[in-house]
Amino acid sequence: MRVSGLSSGIDYESIITKMMDAQRVPVDRLKQQQQLLEWKRDDYRALNSKILEFKNLSFDMKLPSVYGSKKATSSDENSVAATGSSTSGVGQYSIEVKKLAKAASFNTGQLGATTGGTTKLSDIGWDLGDDEVATIEINGAASSVTITKDTTINDLVSAINKKSTTSGVKVTYDATMDRMFFNSTKVGANSEIKLEIKNADGAAASQDLTNLLKMTGGTADGVMSSGAVTPTTGGFSVKGVNAEVVFNGGITQQYESNTFTIAGINFTAKNETTGAVQINVSQDIDSVVDKIKNYVEKYNALIDEVNKETSEKVQRNYKPLTDAQREEMSDEDIKRWEEKARSGMLSRDSLLNDGLTKFRRAFSDTVGGLPADQLKTLSEIGISSTNIVGSSISGSYLDKGKLYIDEDKLRKAITENPDQVAALFTKDDAATSGDGVAVKLYDQASALVKQITDKAGTVGSADSSHLIGKDNQRLSEQIALLEIRMIEMENRYYKQFTAMENYINKMNSQGSWLSQQL
Structure with a gap:
């Protein structure tokens, strides 16, 4: 804390603050330049994401399968x-x-459970004898589950289902029907449910699992399976059906x-x-027409967005706000000001305008290398910047390359010459002039995405990886140096005023002593 003017009566705190405000002007200008760079970078990135979407759509449209639906x-x-x-x-x-x-499946006969799922297995005939512990293998030992004299039906169901990722078998118990339902997670003859009961020593149990599940001899009233139930030692297996x-x-x-x-x-x-x-x-004529229409619509939306950015007026009277200016304005005023201040960031941008020019040419140029009697331009299938249907005319130079579709003409071309329509979009030739429209646009969009990325980077990319980021780093370094100098200058001002206060204080003391002597 500083207390100024105790001896001199001068509020040098305010004087220094005003002096530093004047010194802060160069810093504010650099910060404004930095803000403009960041706005420009963000606008580039927003457009680049839309160009990337169009690039991905162009990749799909250069696949022959699109036109052979x-x-x-x-x-x-x-x-x-x-x-x-x-x-x-x-x-x-x-x-x-x-x-x-069918998946391998079967359901048991009625188990005779008296209390539903909480009935113990030992109460429905699963007599473990002296072993007291046994295992049921479900499609192999890797998916075996342990049962004891106290295991309930619900316990068994839960244990089997926990091993379902290994065994490929799931089971449910329905208390109303008093039956268990086993199902394989696979389908077909290669799916199988193989159950075997073994004693604690690993030997096959003397009990027959088919009997324990009330499936005497593999068949019983109300028992259904996907295929024949094949008895095995201590168990049985069921397979699915192709x-x-x-x-x-x-x-x-x-x-x-x-x-x-x-x-x-x-x-x-x-x-x-x-x-x-x-x-x-x-x-499927409708599918092909819809995909081409969607492609043209996405292109029109993209060039509208780019044209809007490149033709937006620059509001030169509105500079980015300084910190001091923000403190004096409301949030709503700041929002309105910055909308004007960041307009026209990409106005007349040569990179974007050049990219749009190439896009327009790709749609209007002739596809080279095709036979003389074959379709060679999109206008021949009803796609052009000017569409005339009867007395109605759509499109002009004011639309800046927007395309229009004569759907009847397009549908007729796809019906009569589907392969030729496909070639207009998908032809991939060693010479660029022989490439189809979608192939050209994919290559051009890829190049434009890379150019913008080199200039403005992507979200999360380091400043050192793109041009605007490097300019931003340079400005940050300049701002840091100026702020260090301002701190040193401010400290020097305070030292000078403090020295003045000390001198005045000494003079005041001497004056008081002289007055006392007189």
Whole structure:
């Protein structure tokens, strides 16, 4: 704490503060430059994330599978569902489901539990004899669970389910039905539930697990399983069932799942059929049209955003606020001021304008290297910066490259020449002039993303890794040096005024002594 003017009566604290305010002007200017750099960096990054999204979409649009979409319809969706893919052949097919794939499963007979899940195993016939301890192996020793004379049905269910990731078997107990339900987590003939009971010494128990589960001889009233119950020493096993289908009337095939692919068509079998289900595969015109429309819409949204940033007016009368100015303003006033101060950060930016120019050319240029009688420009399929439909005209130079689609013309081109439409987007040639539109745009967007990243970095990147960050570091160093000098200057001012106070204090003392002597 400093107390000023005790001897001189001068408030030199205020004088020094005002003197330092004048000295702070260069620091404030550097901080304003730093703030402008940070705003510019943030605006670059925001645009770069949108360009990156467009780049990723361009990657998808340069894949031939996008333009070869097929749709499949089933004459009996309740029994067999079908979806097409780019590799599906257009035409008529038939499929008959003889069997559905099933996971290995079975349920026990009634266990005779008197108190539901809390009934002990020993009370329903699981006599462990003198051993008092036994294990039940579920698909191998690695998933064995221990049982004792005090183990309840709920204990057994919990123990088995804890080992389900190893055994691939889960079980539930329904007290109302008084039955246990076992299910494999896998499907098909390779799925299996194998249970064996062993004594404490590891030898097969003399008891038959099928009897203990009220499955005498492997069959009993109300017992159901996915397949035949095969007795083993001290236990039994049950296997799942493969799906069995007949394709096109003469090809029989089995699958481990009810979802499978034949001839590029994806099938989902839901029910067994008594006859053939007809499958019709045709080109999915709507899907291709929607994807191209979405691509054009994303492009239009991107160039709108970039054009907005590059054409935004710079408000030169609004500088970033200093700390002192912020203290005198309300939060709402600060917000309104900074909206104007940070406008036009990317105004007339050459990097962005050059990138947009390349994007526009990619959409308008001819795709080289194609046969003479083939489609070569997007305008031939109804995509251009000017769209004329009857007496209606859309698009002008004022739209700055925005594209319009004649959907009828596009749909007609995809219907009649799907391969040619695909080539316009996907052709990948050694010469850049021979690349398709999506290929060119992917390459150009990739280059632009890298250029912006080199200039403004990404969220979390070090300042030393990009140009704006390096400028920001340089300004920080200059600000730090100036602030050190200001501290030294302020201390020097205080020392000078303190020295003055000491001299005045001495003079006052001498004056008082002289007055007393006189």
